[in-house]
Amino acid sequence: MKQIVRNLIIIVILSIASGAAKAQEYTPPVLPDFSALIQTGKIQLEWISGFPNAVQIGIQRSLDSVLNFTTIGYASNPGSSRNAYLDNKPLPGRNYYRLFILMNNNRYLYSKTVLAVADSTINAGAKLSASDIANLNPSKEEVIPWKPSNYIYTTADGNVNIRLPEAPKKKYNVKFFEPSGTFLFEVEQVVEPFLILEKAIFMHAGWFNFEIYENGKLLEKWNLYIPLNYRS
Structure with missing residues (x-):
């Protein structure tokens, strides 16, 4: 009788050990x-x-x-x-x-x-210049002299960059408009020195006007161009 009990105990111990080994072999899924x-x-x-x-x-x-x-x-x-x-x-x-x-x-x-x-595969660091815009619109014969703003400008990936180094110290807000003057949207307070606005927010390519206010006073009123396609 004692031998039977001893054998049962050994079987139980071996079963537990086998289960533990299988648990150790199991690799849980990792977070993506x-x-x-x-x-x-x-x-x-x-x-x-x-x-x-x-x-x-x-x-x-x-x-x-x-x-x-x-x-x-x-x-x-x-x-x-x-x-x-x-x-x-x-x-x-x-x-x-x-x-x-x-x-x-x-x-x-x-x-x-x-x-x-x-995306590091896209060279998005350079501002779009007047010559870039002329190349994007070859059908237009006359090129109007134009320079991008130092505060708000479009880069090669088509996104709009806002660069206001004093943003942590001063209050800035930016308003965007269609060329017709129709109001689009406003960034009520720019809190970081550098901010990127995605191209898709503007809904279409072309020219847009903007106004920058510093502590409630107009700092700059200018425009920018968003291309339909970007260059790499």
Whole structure:
């Protein structure tokens, strides 16, 4: 009888050890590491996921990286190992993204938060000059002398850059208008020395007017040109 009990105990111990070994061999899925690249006024999100059992992956966006995340879309194939999503209408300023992942057992988790950055494959550092605009519009014979603003200008990727070094110390707000004078939108307070406005916010290519106010007084009134296509 004692021998039988001893054998049963050995079997139980071996079963537990076998289960522990299998648990150690199991590699849990990792949170997807993904990127957010600014490309011609849109933001391309790409990630590789370790969640074949995911039934839904929501793309969430925020301006502050901590609060106010809202879902802007869903992955078309949540169970796929490689996924992508294109944000066609990013918000003015910095755009932060994270993924909401829902599993088939109703459990869910979030990915890390990433900041959208400029695509390094696009040479977006140079301002668009009058000659660039003339090359984009070869049908126009007369070229009106024009120079871009030092404060607000378009770069080669088609995005609008706002550069106000004194922004942390002074209050700046910027208003944008159609050439006809129709008001488009306003950046009520520029709090950082450098800010990028995505091309898609302006809805179409062409000329736009702007006004910069410093502490309530008009600092500059000028215009900019957003090309339909960018140059690399």
